[in-house]
Amino acid sequence: MKILTLNCGSSSVKYQLIETSTGEKIAKGAVERIGMAQSILSISTSKGKSKKITKEILDHTMAIDGILQLMIDKELKVISSYDAIDAVGHRVVHGGEEFKASCLITNEVKEKIKENFKLAPLHNPPNLRGIEAAQRVLSDKPHVAVFDTAFHSTMPEHSYIYPIPYIFYKKYKIRRYGFHGSSHRYVFSRLKNFYDKDLKDLKVITAHIGNGASMCAIKDGVSVDTSMGFTPLEGLVMGTRSGDIDPALILYIMELQELSKQEADSLLNKHSGLIGISGISSDVRDLEEEIQNNNYRAKLALDIYCYRIRKYVGAYAAAMGGVDALVFTAGVGENSSYVRKKVCDGLEFMGIELDDEKNNERSKKERKISTDKSRVDVFVIPTDEEYIIAIDTEKIVKETKE
Amino acid sequence: MKQNLVAILGTGTIAQGIAMTVARNALDVIMYDESEENLKEALKGIEFAIDREIEKWGMTESEKRAVLSRIETTTVKADLANAAIFFESKGKTEEEKKELISNLDFISDSDALLIMTTTTISVTEVSKVLRDPSRLIGLHFIHPVYKVPIVEVVKGLKTSKETVLRTKQFLSDLGREYIEVFEYPGYVTTxxxxxxxxxxxxxxxxxxxxxxxxxxxxxxxxxxxxxxxxxxxxxxxxxxxxxxxxxxxxxxxxxxxxxxxxxxxxxxxxxxxxxxxxxxxxxxxxxxxxx
The missing domain is CATH 1.10.1040.10 (N-(1-d-carboxylethyl)-l-norvaline Dehydrogenase; domain 2)
Structure with a gap:
């Protein structure tokens, strides 16, 4: 099946056209700066062709229309007509408690996504706008929603209930939801290439370390805990987000500097994490470079960053009563041997032994980077959230047809 | 007409605040004044306000670049012609406002929304200079505009329902709360x-x-x-x-x-x-x- 995957942000749409039988990414690209005078529409195809167009794209409908126009472009020859697209898969950030798996988008589903606006005010509204735009342009195709939170819906209560008055959960659904679900699920599923046994028999910790970062404990084949919480602010130290802090800090700082709610929110989400500690950059690569120049705060920032990941490795091993595999993925997880090394150093006691040579190897391939005698296998597995969206969409379309 | 272009006449603190708020919400701004000097000062004022916000963690350096890149200035009224929304925030007296609004009547697209900022001047009076007075509406902002979430929407006697609805939608897009008030000195807040x-x-x-x-x-x-x-x-x-x-x-x-x-x-x-x-x-x- 040919599935078009869409990931709609407030002013961007990322897309891929995937042939699910082979996994081939026939075309991918993005529309950026939607709503501005000069929007950028780009495409690159598996046959090595690419194109970039700058034009006025005022809304998501025009953006998706533009994407489809490019696909039937005579030079690029991605597809001959819209008929070649079998279905559309949409990334939706927040599924709330209702959506425990991907589903066919009906009016009722859209209503529920709307109800979750208050849980994800930055993400769900553009996601829904994208769905409505795509349904307008491709009205005769099935559309499927794939939720970032769905993979974590298997967490037990003791993982997702916060120790605050229970009424906040009952009344407002305040609980841990977790994010990056498709990524954690994807890299976990790829372990089938490394083990003969059923993956359900493994205790796995996945670390999605990118601009945003979260970890996940996977036992019996399902997520049992994850580091992001009610919002993507909790857990690991990130590029510009603080992750876990003493919650009283923010009340204290708000009073100290007379900050408004918006300023406090921006302080924790945009000025904290690596950029906040280092004062240099939110990008791990820049900090690694600065460490070469003996920059104290760059080193401190990465020390704190890696220490937090290491603590979560320990915590999740304890939570699951052991660990068989640790997987690194996403921008930093896939590319920074420095971070991986620093996380794993000192974890030999629990059976984690990195093979330095394998760790330092630069590759885009899925690979094991622990030594042969390491009791815990450590992997680098490039993530592919779009693939999850595509195969879920295919599965649901087939089920619906039956 | 460019749906995402907002024209602002004036360079005072309220005009600066509107420009900053609009640009922060990913819309393009063109500011008009006949004085190059005033425009420069206005840009400085906006930059100063953003820097204060950054100091208070409310914005980041990259957001500052994005906001400033969306604000253009001009000393030529005709450059405003493409805007979909016009703010008149320049006239200090009813006469001045009438003159500016009647200029806009001829520059702007007939579908463009005309907004005058006001604390005491009557929207109904000013709208009399328009060929279609239903296009004009008043807004009362509180300084600092980029921070205060409430705006008073002032309907003139001739302001159309459509104009009111579009204005409310625009304010919601800017993340602002609003109340509707009758045309009466001081409205509610003042x-x-x-x-x-x-x-x-x-x-x-x-x-x-x-x-x-x-x-x-x-x-x-x-x-x-x-x-x-x-x-x-x-x-x-x-x-x-x-x-x-x-x-x-x-x-x-x-x-x-x-x-x-x-x-x-x-x-x-x-x-x-x-x-x-x-x-x-x-x-x-x-x-x-x-x-």
């Missing part, structure tokens, strides 16, 4: 706050308590983030005097008669934060200097 400020000044003048203590009592007693005297300094004492005089004249109510202490401070050019002194003293960055 009319309700002024007697409080004026009374606090009387209490100070009568020697009942010190400025610090008056503010402390009201702040803590009624859970306000700022005391009335600090708030007056923040708004600008010259503005407060001007509004009180205007409401006193329009409504004839003694509660709007400006406190003599206010007149004295304004005469001495102690206008509040912007001049470094009002009821309290401030450093160059506008921070309170403790006694």
């Amino acid at each position: 009319r309700v706050i002024l007697p409080l400020l004026n009374e606090a000044m009387h209490v100070l003048m009568e020697g009942l308590a010190s400025a610090e203590d008056i503010d402390k009592a009201i702040r803590l007693g009624y859970d306000m983030s700022m005391g009335p005297l600090a708030l007056a300094d923040y708004i600008g004492l010259d503005y407060i005097l001007e509004w009180l005089e205007s409401l006193f004249k329009e409504l004839g109510e003694p509660k709007f008669r400006p406190c003599p202490l206010l007149r004295k401070l304004v005469r001495e050019e102690k206008l509040g934060i912007k001049t470094g002194e009002g009821f309290f003293k401030y450093d160059k960055e506008g921070k309170r200097v403790e006694k």
Whole structure:
């Protein structure tokens, strides 16, 4: 099946056209700066062709229309007509408690996504706008929603209930939801290439370390805990987000500097994490470079960053009563041997032994980077959230047809 | 007509605040004034306000670049022609506003939304210069515009439902709350706050308590983030005097008669934060200097 995957942000749409039988990414690209005078529409195809167009794209409908126009472009020859697209898969950030798996988008589903606006005010509204735009342009195709939170819906209560008055959960659904679900699920599923046994028999910790970062404990084949919480602010130290802090800090700082709610929110989400500690950059690569120049705060920032990941490795091993595999993925997880090394150093006691040579190897391939005698296998597995969206969409379309 | 282009006539603090708010919400802005110098000052003012926001963690350097890149300036009115929304925030008198709005009548697309910022000037009166008076609506912002989430929507007698709806949608897009008010001097916000400020000044003048203590009592007693005297300094004492005089004249109510202490401070050019002194003293960055 040919599935078009869409990931709609407030002013961007990322897309891929995937042939699910082979996994081939026939075309991918993005529309950026939607709503501005000069929007950028780009495409690159598996046959090595690419194109970039700058034009006025005022809304998501025009953006998706533009994407489809490019696909039937005579030079690029991605597809001959819209008929070649079998279905559309949409990334939706927040599924709330209702959506425990991907589903066919009906009016009722859209209503529920709307109800979750208050849980994800930055993400769900553009996601829904994208769905409505795509349904307008491709009205005769099935559309499927794939939720970032769905993979974590298997967490037990003791993982997702916060120790605050229970009424906040009952009344407002305040609980841990977790994010990056498709990524954690994807890299976990790829372990089938490394083990003969059923993956359900493994205790796995996945670390999605990118601009945003979260970890996940996977036992019996399902997520049992994850580091992001009610919002993507909790857990690991990130590029510009603080992750876990003493919650009283923010009340204290708000009073100290007379900050408004918006300023406090921006302080924790945009000025904290690596950029906040280092004062240099939110990008791990820049900090690694600065460490070469003996920059104290760059080193401190990465020390704190890696220490937090290491603590979560320990915590999740304890939570699951052991660990068989640790997987690194996403921008930093896939590319920074420095971070991986620093996380794993000192974890030999629990059976984690990195093979330095394998760790330092630069590759885009899925690979094991622990030594042969390491009791815990450590992997680098490039993530592919779009693939999850595509195969879920295919599965649901087939089920619906039956 | 470019749906995402907002034209702003004027360079004062309210115009600057509108420009910053609009650009922060990913819309393009074109600011007009006949003086190149005023436009430069306005851009400086916006940059200063953004820097203050960054200091208070409210914005980031990259957001600053994005906002500034979306604001253009011009001294040629015809350059505004493509805008979908026009803000007139330049005229100080009814006559000035009428002239500017009648200019816009000819420059703008007939579907474009015309907004005048106002505290006391009548939308109905100004709209008379338009061929289609239903296009004009008034908005009353509170300084600093980029921070204060509430806007008063002022309908003229001829303002159409469609204009009101579009304006409300636009305000929602900017993340603003609004209330609809009838055309009446001072609307809600100015009319309700002024007697409080004026009374606090009387209490100070009568020697009942010190400025610090008056503010402390009201702040803590009624859970306000700022005391009335600090708030007056923040708004600008010259503005407060001007509004009180205007409401006193329009409504004839003694509660709007400006406190003599206010007149004295304004005469001495102690206008509040912007001049470094009002009821309290401030450093160059506008921070309170403790006694």
